[in-house]
């Protein structure tokens with residue numbers, strides 16, 4: 001189930017005016033940037049419609065197990081630059097002079113009480129990433145690909161993984177039919193035999209790191225052995241990449257086959273993220289993919305840009321990983 005919230009142009013304008021007052025670059029000083037958003041919230045300056053919307057998201061996640069929310073017509077930067085597709089991250093630092101998208105994502109994270117997560121070895125330690133095609137990663141299973149992505153969680157191989165992902169449509173052409181598929185862990189579980197569930201809960205599986213992670217950190221080759229299923233319906237899985245350990249028993253291999261069947265059978269949601277849409281969904285309690293149904297405008301498809309954040313479910317959930325963080329900046333992973 002995906003909850004949809006639609007904002008009016010008047011609401012968007014009101015929020016836009018407030019967010020436009022943020023001038024600190026989150027790429028130069030995230031701590032100060034974060035503080036300036038906290039200040040707006042604490043001063044009661046955030047329009048009540050947005051506070052209420054975020055509170056609804058927080059409550060639905062916590063009490064109703066609804067883990068996917070689509071907020072439509074949120075503020076964006078007036079100037080949305082195009083980046084060099086061989087070095088988009090550095091080009092962004094040079095060309096992006098306002099931080100409306102970033103401030104919107106930070107405000108959403110704070111008001112839903114789900115603090116952001118970043119990795120020192122990923123995109124220079126930025127808390128705001130780009131889903132943007134890089135020529136070097138064409139046709140790979142990474143955030144910089146121009147192609148489809150199989151069902152997965154983000155950073156499957158990494159020990160510290162986000163509970164939620166947020167994707168903000170910065171530049172998307174409605175001419176192109178590109179969808180983010182959403183598969184709730186509950187729906188997978190319903191299709192999974194009890195015996196398979198038991199085997200999937202054992203650390204008999206392994207996930208190699210993706211090409212982008214390996215290039216950022218040469219030590220990142222394979223994950224440790226891990227279970228695929230944890231808690232009630234938390235999945236740690238990247239289709240076509242996560243596999244059984246070399247000495248895993250036949251039952252574990254059968255369970256993996258059964259999981260693939262369950263994924264095929266399970267009911268899926270699908271969202272076309274358009275410009276000004278914020279889609280926030282569970283990373284670990286569900287799987288997601290990217291389907292490219294039809295590209296009518298190749299140029300726009302290449303320049304499609306989603307601004308992305310990783311977040312924890314709550315400050316308590318973040319606290320579990322304290323040993324990994326910079327002592328002065330919780331959520332910033334420095335130990336790998």
Ligand SMILES: [Fe+2]
Pocket residue numbers: 149152153154288
């Ligand atoms: Fe992903």
